[in-house]
Amino acid sequence: DTSLTEVNSFSPSVPISPSSMINQYKFEDGPELRDLFITVDDPESHITAIETFITYRVVTKTTRGEFDSSEYEVRRRYQDFHWLKSKLEEAHPTLIIPPLPEKFIMKGMVERFSDEFIETRRKALHKFLNRIADHPTLTFNEDFKIFLTAQAWELSSHKKQGPGLLSRMGQTVRAVASSVRGAVKNRPEMFTEMNNYMETFSQKINLLDKIAHRIYKEERDYFNEMKEYGPIHTLWSASEEDLADSLKGIASCIERCCRATEKRMAGLSEHLLPILHEYVLYSEILMGVLKRRDQIQGELDSKVDALANKKAEKDLFSEEMGKLEDKVERANNALKADWDRWKENMQWDMRSTFTNVAENNLRYYEE
Numbered sequence: 001d002t003s004l005t006e007v008n009s010f011s012p013s014v015p016i017s018p019s020s021m022i023n024q025y026k027f028e029d030g031p032e033l034r035d036l037f038i039t040v041d042d043p044e045s046h047i048t049a050i051e052t053f054i055t056y057r058v059v060t061k062t063t064r065g066e067f068d069s070s071e072y073e074v075r076r077r078y079q080d081f082h083w084l085k086s087k088l089e090e091a092h093p094t095l096i097i098p099p100l101p102e103k104f105i106m107k108g109m110v111e112r113f114s115d116e117f118i119e120t121r122r123k124a125l126h127k128f129l130n131r132i133a134d135h136p137t138l139t140f141n142e143d144f145k146i147f148l149t150a151q152a153w154e155l156s157s158h159k160k161q162g163p164g165l166l167s168r169m170g171q172t173v174r175a176v177a178s179s180v181r182g183a184v185k186n187r188p189e190m191f192t193e194m195n196n197y198m199e200t201f202s203q204k205i206n207l208l209d210k211i212a213h214r215i216y217k218e219e220r221d222y223f224n225e226m227k228e229y230g231p232i233h234t235l236w237s238a239s240e241e242d243l244a245d246s247l248k249g250i251a252s253c254i255e256r257c258c259r260a261t262e263k264r265m266a267g268l269s270e271h272l273l274p275i276l277h278e279y280v281l282y283s284e285i286l287m288g289v290l291k292r293r294d295q296i297q298g299e300l301d302s303k304v305d306a307l308a309n310k311k312a313e314k315d316l317f318s319e320e321m322g323k324l325e326d327k328v329e330r331a332n333n334a335l336k337a338d339w340d341r342w343k344e345n346m347q348w349d350m351r352s353t354f355t356n357v358a359e360n361n362l363r364y365y366e367e
Helices: 018-023 078-091 117-133 142-149 152-159 165-176 187-238 241-309 310-367
Strands: 034-047 054-061 069-077
Touching: 018 078, 034 069, 034 117, 069 078, 069 142, 078 142, 117 187, 117 241, 142 152, 142 310, 187 241, 187 310, 241 310
Parallel strands: none
Antiparallel strands: 034 054, 054 069
16 A cells, blocks of 8 residues: 555544544554664764864663673764765665765754754764664664774774675665666566655655744744743833733733743654654655665666577576576565565654644643
């Protein structure tokens, strides 16, 4: 089902208020048996003659046997997270790698290295690592383990090592893009449906993201105006004895509205905006994953065409064809499994987020 409007039905047996209805909406809990817990915290500024950057503490607690210790603490900067994401993409070209927050932020939103920016990025990096930790395949990636456990000099040394087999395979997939053009001839219908779904999803989520940012900006402007509006009535009451009580009452009311508006803004910035933007990034990642799958398919198709034109060399191609067929099958199976998992998580996130926004709005208007 590729419907973008799929929701769970809710039919209470007795009439209840909207607020109670939302409070009774329950979501599935995550996996109960977790053996890897990661925390990203304690941002620290570093200023050198060349650059200024932030490092974050990454604390890992685990019961896995392949780890030499049950707890690790390392410091990582943004470019280390970016390196990890690149290594995961190279090793697993048709898995859905979680998004990282962009290196540069939208102009006018927050200042770089401000407390707000650093905290927003910390939360995103925390989510990035925990999404990897919860992934059934990515969680066992060797580069991920090194990222969590190696000291700074060890990680730097590891980065300088030449590309391994998996890395070269990833480079091969990207190289095929230059030789594969147009639509893939033998793409299974399932992947055409995925592509169509993602095109629609991308349009909708980008639009929601833009509207949500516009709403937040308008709300912030309204809040700033209100903060000036209330004190004016208080000052006015000092010179209007007959209206003093009424003017003070209005000022008090405006102050309460300010507090309620500020809480609603916090809800938007902490819950709605990050999730919407995360899935904007996910939509770009998924389109890239589908393209890489097509490139692997295109590599096989080109060999089939070559074989048809060189019947005399059939024996020479047979072994290579078998490897390519296996490669396509592995790519297809990886993406199909990850697609179902991603879609389930996405729908859970959207339901949870929109329910949270609805609850915040209800509380705001009740106040």
